Amino acid sequence: MALVAQERTNVVGVRFQKLGKLYHFKVGRQHDDVEPGDYVIVETKRGRQLGQIISFIDPQEMHRQRGMRAIERRANPRDMVMKQVWEAKELDALISCREKAASMKIRDAKFVKAEYSFDGSWLTFHYTTENKKLDIGNLQQTLGRQFRTKVEMRLIGPRDVAKIMGGYGACGAPRCCSTFLTEFSPISIRMAKAQGISLSPQEITGMCGRLRCCLVYEYEQYVEARKTLPKPGKRVGTPHGEGKVRDVRVLRDSVLVHVNGEYFEVFRHELEPLDELEALKKKAEAGCSKHDGGGCDCGAKRGPVKTDEDEDGKENA
Incomplete structure (x- = not known):
C-alpha cells in the first residue's frame, strides 16, 4: 500500500545495512508513492547513501523527531550496480588497510571491516582497540591518498565486532547479534540473578566477552512471575x-x-x-488507631465501645 502524502507526518525508517539501525527520513510529495522494500538515496553526515525503506513511522512519534532530512530520490538500476561494484572491492581495501597498519607498526588496533558508500565517495574502516590513546591519524591520511576518497576510521566495541564476524553462540545456534538483532539492549548482572542463572563467566558471557544478549529476552517475564511467589526465607x-x-x-x-x-x-x-496472615491478624487485634472511641465503623475499634447508656450516665452525673 502506497504511503499517502500528509504534511509533516510522512516519515519512513531507512536501513543501510542488513541488520543496521533504522534512520528516519521525511518523504516529500514527489516521492509519496514509496513503499517498504524500495531503495532510496538520502543525504547523511557521511555523504550520500543508498538505503532500503523498512517501515513507515507512526505520526504520533513525530514530536520526537527534529531536523530530519528528506529522501533525495529513488535509487535507479545504475545506483544498484554501483553498489555491487564497490562492495566487491571492500575485502581488498580491508587487506590493504591491515598491511599498511602493520608496516606503520600499529599493533594495538584490529581492523575488522571495510565499507564503501554506494558510489565509492566514502570509505569506512571499522576497527577495535583497548588502547584509548591510540592515534591512527597518519594511517587515515595514507589510506585516503591511496584510495583517493574520503576515509573514515570508526571505532567499534566488542559486540559490534561479534556482529560483523558472525559465528555460533554457546547454545549452538548462530549468534543473535549477527542474525536478527538490530540494536543492543542494556544488560546487567541482575537479569541473570532474576532468572536463577549461574553467575560464572562461562554461563553468562558471550563470545564477545560481554554479558549475553539473550539474558534480556525473558527477564521481564521472570520479574512478573516472581511477584506471585514468596521469596526465599519466607x-x-x-x-x-x-x-x-x-x-x-x-x-x-x-x-x-x-x-x-x-x-x-x-x-x-x-x-x-x-x-502476611499473622501481620494482618495482629493489625486487626490492635484496633483502629485513627478512630479511637465512638463514631468509627471500620470494624476494629480500640478500647471499649461507647453506648447510649454510657452517654446517659454521663449526663445524669
Missing part, C-alpha cells in the same frame, strides 16, 4: 505443614520448602503466606 503453610522457602522455581510456578527436615516442591496455589 514462612509459608503447605499441605506438608509449616516451613520456610529455600528456592524459587519460576518456570514451574512453585517453590522448594523445608518442612521438618525434609524438602518439598509446593505449587503456588497450595501455599499459605503465614507471615
